[in-house]
Amino acid sequence: MIEVKNVTKSIHKNDVLNHVQFNVRPGTITGVVGRNGAGKTTLLRIISGIIKPDSGEVFIANENIFSQPRVKRDVVFVPDSTDALKAYSIKEIVKFYKEVYPNFDETYYFDLLEKFQFKKSGKIKQLSKGQKALFSLILAFSTNAKYILLDEPTDGLDVIIKREILKFIAEEVANKEVSIMISSHRLDELEKMADHIVVLKEGTVNSELEMETLKEDYRKIQVAYQEQFPEDVLQNLEVLSQNGRVGVVLLEADDAEGEAILKNYEPILYEELPLSLEDIFVTKLGGELYVS
Numbered sequence: 575m576i577e578v579k580n581v582t583k584s585i586h587k588n589d590v591l592n593h594v595q596f597n598v599r600p601g602t603i604t605g606v607v608g609r610n611g612a613g614k615t616t617l618l619r620i621i622s623g624i625i626k627p628d629s630g631e632v633f634i635a636n637e638n639i640f641s642q643p644r645v646k647r648d649v650v651f652v653p654d655s656t657d658a659l660k661a662y663s664i665k666e667i668v669k670f671y672k673e674v675y676p677n678f679d680e681t682y683y684f685d686l687l688e689k690f691q692f693k694k695s696g697k698i699k700q701l702s703k704g705q706k707a708l709f710s711l712i713l714a715f716s717t718n719a720k721y722i723l724l725d726e727p728t729d730g731l732d733v734i735i736k737r738e739i740l741k742f743i744a745e746e747v748a749n750k751e752v753s754i755m756i757s758s759h760r761l762d763e764l765e766k767m768a769d770h771i772v773v774l775k776e777g778t779v780n781s782e783l784e785m786e787t788l789k790e791d792y793r794k795i796q797v798a799y800q801e802q803f804p805e806d807v808l809q810n811l812e813v814l815s816q817n818g819r820v821g822v823v824l825l826e827a828d829d830a831e832g833e834a835i836l837k838n839y840e841p842i843l844y845e846e847l848p849l850s851l852e853d854i855f856v857t858k859l860g861g862e863l864y865v866s
């Protein structure tokens with residue numbers, strides 16, 4: 575379990591994180607979602623023990639990452655760039671990683687390189703952007719660390735490599751008892767993968783969402799009316815979209831009053847649609863996270 579307790583951090587007098595608090599359960603994927611500058615990278619760097627918070631604490635499996643640094647071998651931070659690795663070759667990096675992560679599995683590392691058709695020699699900087707992203711994950715999962723923190727793992731990658739990377743992450747989580755944190759502003763990707771979402775907004779936790787129950791808490795309804803779309807619905811309900819006489823409305827599951835408003839105007843169509851995470855974000859956060 576990762577426990578983030580009341581973490582606050584300023585950088586150059588700028589309040590980056592403000593009393594941030596949440597837990598990551600073992601064996602789960604937690605998505606950290608927020609706009610550019612919300613503090614996602616800073617948060618992941620603090621959790622992995624790279625930078626210290628001004629106040630607050632981070633516990634990894636009940637050990638404080640700053641006062642018991644040996645716990646760091648169980649945490650890997652994968653930045654969104656491989657710049658730090660560019661001087662190394664694919665072979666040399668193994669030695670470096672083995673020093674930091676004593677459980678690094680060299681056989682697994684080379685097997686994965688083969689599986690993804692990497693050459694086993696050459697400099698890391700020669701890899702393409704997509705290969706670098708995949709390579710960083712191969713390295714991270716070869717450490718056998720129990721906690722892997724991924725900063726925007728698919729940012730700027732094409733659809734094919736993105737799919738390959740997300741599939742790889744999902745397989746690793748299914749096969750190993752690892753806990754993953756993924757920062758992203760791609761809600762649609764997190765929706766498919768995450769068990770738990772932490773929404774960061776201007777350095778604070780705006781909300782936490784459990785994917786399992788989330789979709790049971792809301793209903794997305796498409797309605798169409800014979801004549802014009804009722805002003806009452808537009809004014810008093812969460813209308814996700816409206817085009818002429820047809821609209822899509824988000825209701826909380828137990829919102830009988832909202833349902834009564836929709837039905838009061840005798841819709842000619844009233845149909846429940848599949849709900850996406852983005853629908854809920856748009857409503858809960860006023861559309862501000864609609865960034866993908």
Ligand SMILES: Nc1ncnc2c1ncn2[C@@H]1O[C@H](COP(=O)(O)OP(=O)(O)OP(=O)(O)O)[C@@H](O)[C@H]1O
Nearest residue numbers: 585586588590608609610611612613614615616617
């Ligand atoms: N080393 C630094 N020097 C100055 N400001 C910093 C530094 N690191 C972070 N910040 C500031 O802290 C805030 C949060 O940055 P952070 O990178 O954690 O956000 P983020 O949510 O990861 O953003 P992005 O999605 O753009 O990567 C930003 O306003 C950023 O300018």
